[in-house]
Amino acid sequence: AGDEDGPSVQATPGRAEVFATVVDTFLEKLVAAGSYQKFANCYRCFYKLQPEVTRSIYDQFISQLQTSVKDEIQEVKNEGNLELLFNSLDKMVEEAKNQEEPAWRPSGIPEEDIRSAMVPYLLKHRSYLRKILKEKEEENRKVAESVLAGRDRIGELQQLIQARKHAWQ
Amino acid sequence: MSVNPMAYEAQFFGFTPQTCMLRIYIAFQDYLFEMMLVVESVILKKLDGFPGCKISPFQIRKSTEKFLLFMKEHFDKLFSKMEEVLLQLVLNIPKNVLLPEDKVHEQYPYSKAQFQALQDEIHQLQQQYRAEASAGQALRAELEEQKAVQAELEKILQWFDGLDNICREHGTGNLEESFAFLTQNSKKLQDVLKDVEEKSKKIK
Numbered sequence: 001a002g003d004e005d006g007p008s009v010q011a012t013p014g015r016a017e018v019f020a021t022v023v024d025t026f027l028e029k030l031v032a033a034g035s036y037q038k039f040a041n042c043y044r045c046f047y048k049l050q051p052e053v054t055r056s057i058y059d060q061f062i063s064q065l066q067t068s069v070k071d072e073i074q075e076v077k078n079e080g081n082l083e084l085l086f087n088s089l090d091k092m093v094e095e096a097k098n099q100e101e102p103a104w105r106p107s108g109i110p111e112e113d114i115r116s117a118m119v120p121y122l123l124k125h126r127s128y129l130r131k132i133l134k135e136k137e138e139e140n141r142k143v144a145e146s147v148l149a150g151r152d153r154i155g156e157l158q159q160l161i162q163a164r165k166h167a168w169q
Numbered sequence: 170m171s172v173n174p175m176a177y178e179a180q181f182f183g184f185t186p187q188t189c190m191l192r193i194y195i196a197f198q199d200y201l202f203e204m205m206l207v208v209e210s211v212i213l214k215k216l217d218g219f220p221g222c223k224i225s226p227f228q229i230r231k232s233t234e235k236f237l238l239f240m241k242e243h244f245d246k247l248f249s250k251m252e253e254v255l256l257q258l259v260l261n262i263p264k265n266v267l268l269p270e271d272k273v274h275e276q277y278p279y280s281k282a283q284f285q286a287l288q289d290e291i292h293q294l295q296q297q298y299r300a301e302a303s304a305g306q307a308l309r310a311e312l313e314e315q316k317a318v319q320a321e322l323e324k325i326l327q328w329f330d331g332l333d334n335i336c337r338e339h340g341t342g343n344l345e346e347s348f349a350f351l352t353q354n355s356k357k358l359q360d361v362l363k364d365v366e367e368k369s370k371k372i373k
Binding site for chain 2: 015018019022023025026029030033034038039042043044045046049050053057061064065068069072073076080082085086089092093096099100101102103104105106113115116117118119120122123125126129130132133136137139140143144146147150151153154157158160161164168
């Protein structure tokens with residue numbers, strides 16, 4: 001068979017699919033076990049009396065049971081948003097497939113675990129401090145230059161004044 | 170056998186897988202019992218339409234119990250298998266998978282010492298910055314003082330220049346020379362006055 005258009009068939013079924021299949025299998029096997037024969041056998045006297053009614057009651061029973069089971073499963077899926085979670089978990093598993101090492105797990109000690117969570121903020125803070133420190137140092141360097149120039153100028157002015165004073169004496 | 174609390178799965182799903190399975194088990198079991206009661210009541214109702222029959226409600230109850238027991242056994246077995254598969258394949262997070270919200274732990278596995286070092290470095294940078302900031306303030310304060318001093322000195326210089334200009338304007342040329350000339354003249358005057366005094370004394 002050549003390549004088909006559209007999404008390729010997954011080699012491994014996703015979690016949602018497995019979930020659905022497993023539930024269906026459960027129901028199938030349960031219904032198979034609770035066969036009509038078994039039912040009629042248990043309710044033998046009534047079966048002898050009313051075989052068609054027995055059949056119809058059985059059919060309704062099975063159908064109701066299946067509906068209730070499927071509805072319950074659907075409710076659980078809706079409440080827990082399971083379709084979404086299953087798909088997203090499948091993706092994560094796929095992305096981690098080349099990772100052989102066991103991943104990090106919470107240590108159970110909040111003080112330990114919170115360290116790594118704080119590190120990115122601390123790193124940001126550190127680089128911010130480095131930046132403003134550098135800027136401040138540069139700024140001060142310039143102001144220091146002005147201060148030195150100012151001192152020279154004052155010295156100059158004082159000398160000029162001294163010269164004038166002497167000339168007038 | 171240790172029980173796996175599946176806490177990481179609970180973090181992801183928002184519920185413990187085992188709790189979820191238990192909920193489903195109880196719900197299914199309830200439905201099964203309910204259905205059986207309905208079956209029984211329907212049969213009993215049908216029997217009411219047969220007043221002559223020999224079947225007692227007690228017999229029906231026995232039948233119901235028999236079938237229910239049978240169903241329950243299979244139900245438990247099948248559910249157990251289903252639960253096992255779900256817990257292993259669907260409601261689990263493989264050991265090598267890290268939830269995206271926990272990425273920082275993979276990116277920044279800082280030990281206690283490394284973390285402390287980072288905090289110390291930050292503390293030091295803060296102190297350095299504070300020092301630079303006060304140094305800057307001091308420098309700027311001196312700059313302000315310098316401005317005031319320079320202004321005063323320039324005023325004095327201007328005053329001197331002003332004097333020169335006045336003299337030049339009034340044609341007296343170099344004021345110092347004039348002063349020098351004046352002082353010389355006044356000295357001469359004083360000498361002449363002295364002479365005159367002496368001469369007048371002699372005359373008297």
